[in-house]
Amino acid sequence: MATVELLFSALPEHVRTARLVAAAVARRAGVDEAVLDEVRLAVGEACSRAVGLHNSQGISSPVRxxxxxxxxxxxxxxxxxxxxxxxxxxxxxxAAAGSAKGSGPGGVAEDIGVDSDDDMGLAVISGLVDDVEVTADESGGLIRMSWPTASTTALP
Structure with a gap:
């Protein structure tokens, strides 16, 4: 198992770099070329969301x-x-699991006072990625996304 860790300051201009690194590592890992745009978009959305949360709450630690x-x-x-x-x-x-769709005009955001951009960002991610998990607590949040590699999608 190979792992690459990227830490960056919560600045919007660093999101593009995270997208490029993720796409390059995904390609090397054997993710299908047809899915690489989805990887880029999902990572961009997740990183933009994290940058926005850090900036809105005055958090100086890096996005991971x-x-x-x-x-x-x-x-x-x-x-x-x-x-x-x-x-x-x-x-x-x-919201990430898709259950927010039928929860009323404002979805989950309206129900609990969450920023609707947060709800929308998670909807975009869940639309792009079949295997996504969102967790959050008092110490922060985590979005896990997975794609099959060529070894699992290749025909025998």
């Missing part, structure tokens, strides 16, 4: 991106240090 290559899948973890109350964390997880 971990790229994990193993035999069957390629995973990306984007972590932020923005604390969330338990109710917000649970609602964000529901």
């Amino acid at each position: 991106v971990v790229l994990i290559e193993d035999e069957k899948k390629f995973s990306i973890e984007v972590a932020d240090d923005a604390p969330r109350p338990a109710a917000v964390a649970a609602a964000l997880a529901r």
Whole structure:
């Protein structure tokens, strides 16, 4: 298993670099070329979300991106240090799982007072990535995304 860790200051201009690094490592890991645009977009959305959370809450620690290559899948973890109350964390997880779609005109954001951009960003990510998990608590949030590698999608 190979792992690459990227730490960057919470500045919007660094999101592009994270996208490029993620796409390069995904390609090397064997992620299908047709999926690389989805990888770039999902990482860009997750990193932009983390940058926004850090900036809105005055957090100076870096955004963390971990790229994990193993035999069957390629995973990306984007972590932020923005604390969330338990109710917000649970609602964000529901939003990422797609259950927010039917929860009323404003979705989860309206129900609990979360920024609707947060809800929208998670909807974009869940639309791009089949295997996504969102967790958040008082110490920050984490978005885990995974794609199969060529070894798991190749025909016998």
